[in-house]
Amino acid sequence: MSGTHANTVPLRMCELCHARKPVLRRPKTLQKLCKPCFYHVFETEIHNTIMEAKLFHRGERVAIGASGGKDSTVLAHVMKTLNERYDYGVEFVLLSIDEGITGYRDDSLETVKRNKEQYSMDLEIVSYSELYGWSMDQIVAQIGNKNNCTYCGVFRRQALDRGSVKLGISHILTGHNADDMAETILMNLLRGDVARLDRCTEIVTDSSDSPVKRSKPFKYTYEKEIVLYAHYKKLDYFSTECTYSPEAFRGTARTLIKNLEAVRPSSIIDIIKSGESFVLLKNQKKYPTPAERQETATTMATASTCQNLAQGAPSAFDPNVTRANRCHTCGYLSMNKICKACILLEGLNAGRAKLELDGGVEPTGQAALTKKLEQLSF
Amino acid sequence: MKINIEFSGGLETVFQNIRKYSIDLEAPSDGSPLNIKYLLTYMVDVLMDADSKANGGVGLFLLDGLIRPGVLILINDTDWELEGEEEYLLQEGDIILFASTLHGG
Ligand SMILES: [Zn+2]
Ligand SMILES: [Zn+2]
Ligand SMILES: [Zn+2]
Numbered sequence: 179m180s181g182t183h184a185n186t187v188p189l190r191m192c193e194l195c196h197a198r199k200p201v202l203r204r205p206k207t208l209q210k211l212c213k214p215c216f217y218h219v220f221e222t223e224i225h226n227t228i229m230e231a232k233l234f235h236r237g238e239r240v241a242i243g244a245s246g247g248k249d250s251t252v253l254a255h256v257m258k259t260l261n262e263r264y265d266y267g268v269e270f271v272l273l274s275i276d277e278g279i280t281g282y283r284d285d286s287l288e289t290v291k292r293n294k295e296q297y298s299m300d301l302e303i304v305s306y307s308e309l310y311g312w313s314m315d316q317i318v319a320q321i322g323n324k325n326n327c328t329y330c331g332v333f334r335r336q337a338l339d340r341g342s343v344k345l346g347i348s349h350i351l352t353g354h355n356a357d358d359m360a361e362t363i364l365m366n367l368l369r370g371d372v373a374r375l376d377r378c379t380e381i382v383t384d385s386s387d388s389p390v391k392r393s394k395p396f397k398y399t400y401e402k403e404i405v406l407y408a409h410y411k412k413l414d415y416f417s418t419e420c421t422y423s424p425e426a427f428r429g430t431a432r433t434l435i436k437n438l439e440a441v442r443p444s445s446i447i448d449i450i451k452s453g454e455s456f457v458l459l460k461n462q463k464k465y466p467t468p469a470e471r472q473e474t475a476t477t478m479a480t481a482s483t484c485q486n487l488a489q490g491a492p493s494a495f496d497p498n499v500t501r502a503n504r505c506h507t508c509g510y511l512s513m514n515k516i517c518k519a520c521i522l523l524e525g526l527n528a529g530r531a532k533l534e535l536d537g538g539v540e541p542t543g544q545a546a547l548t549k550k551l552e553q554l555s556f
Numbered sequence: 557m558k559i560n561i562e563f564s565g566g567l568e569t570v571f572q573n574i575r576k577y578s579i580d581l582e583a584p585s586d587g588s589p590l591n592i593k594y595l596l597t598y599m600v601d602v603l604m605d606a607d608s609k610a611n612g613g614v615g616l617f618l619l620d621g622l623i624r625p626g627v628l629i630l631i632n633d634t635d636w637e638l639e640g641e642e643e644y645l646l647q648e649g650d651i652i653l654f655a656s657t658l659h660g661g
Contacts, residue, residue, distance in 0.1 A: 198632075200634075200638055201633065201634045201635060201638070202634070202635035202637075203638055210638060248565075357657075401657045402628060402657055404657075405565065405628060405655055405657045406628070406635070409564070409653075409655065410632070410633075417564050417565050417566060421609040432626070433625075433626075436624075436625035436626040437619075437625050439625060440625045513582055547588070
């Protein structure tokens, strides 16, 4: 050994414990870590994020939006781990949406059902048919593949809200990670969507058209580490996640970020930090306060008959709370007179009436048919 | 040389929907090294189905001839970034896992 080198630590060892062989290089810090040290920093960073944002309070019931995919499976696993390790005193419930896609969702719902046992959490599955009177297969059969992302976005968002409301829960966790957030920031920046740019970096999102608040404990967690955590821990997840023709623009932003990351590993965190520093000079929009949201969730939960939007059940979502910010058709919180889901449903139902007049048949499995093509375009 | 290839995260859809391959790899005839870089070319030439190739499947796997950013490679369960990446010389019995991080979930 040459005497010029002061570093006595063998280069092949983990940079934290200096005792074990490293298995990965962290994208965030470029540190080379062994499995136990990786688990430790991965979980601890998420715990720190939770504590800094004061995400939970003792006795709170919190839903985890569970798709059976890697992000939400790792989320459920880590929340269980941290809840036990640090005694948050939180009760977590898995909440899944069954979009009604023949041959696809079945597998991922089976995964979620196993997760329920593995993590001893309650599981609630809400179906599109139950909520909207339409399954995703039927929607695709009706409108084709062109615009179904609009439907899946609006319906999916409301489905999670309505599912939580059914459970009397006003707080949902989603598996959105740092890569997702960097993409969203970049997309809003490129579109000049200043209002969204201002809001999209928040760890807790209070939206004017949602009765439920959403949090992202993985805001600073890299996708690479989520994938490796799931892989090394051998977590049970469903790896072909259906995204239903993902927005082309998001795909472009994603590729751009991945390419940036290849030359500058800190790109993702840098974009998030930049996004956080953007501040709207004057934010004129008014969002419901946590107290208002809580009230809505409670009142909405007590009305149990109104799960079917298609049948229109105004009373359920429309008790003592002001009418001003509610959908006139279904009573769901909305900036406009009619919420987005009801507008989409109106179009669908008009189409269905026409189809029935024409003597058309409702094909099933339409969504599954197009799946292979969608996967080819990520 | 016997090499095992595995996919996770959806990449198998462009490789004939087969998740695990066990292949017998011969040294390149031009004398270039039997490394990951060579393996990537081999996979596109031999393992990727014609349908996927015709529909942009190569672009999901490679970018400018190198692995596409967002696809993780594990060599015998270790991050390939610790093993020399493209230059890693394949060894008998290696398990090479390709995990796509690009898919949501
Ligand atoms: Zn270590
Ligand atoms: Zn979509
Ligand atoms: Zn409505």
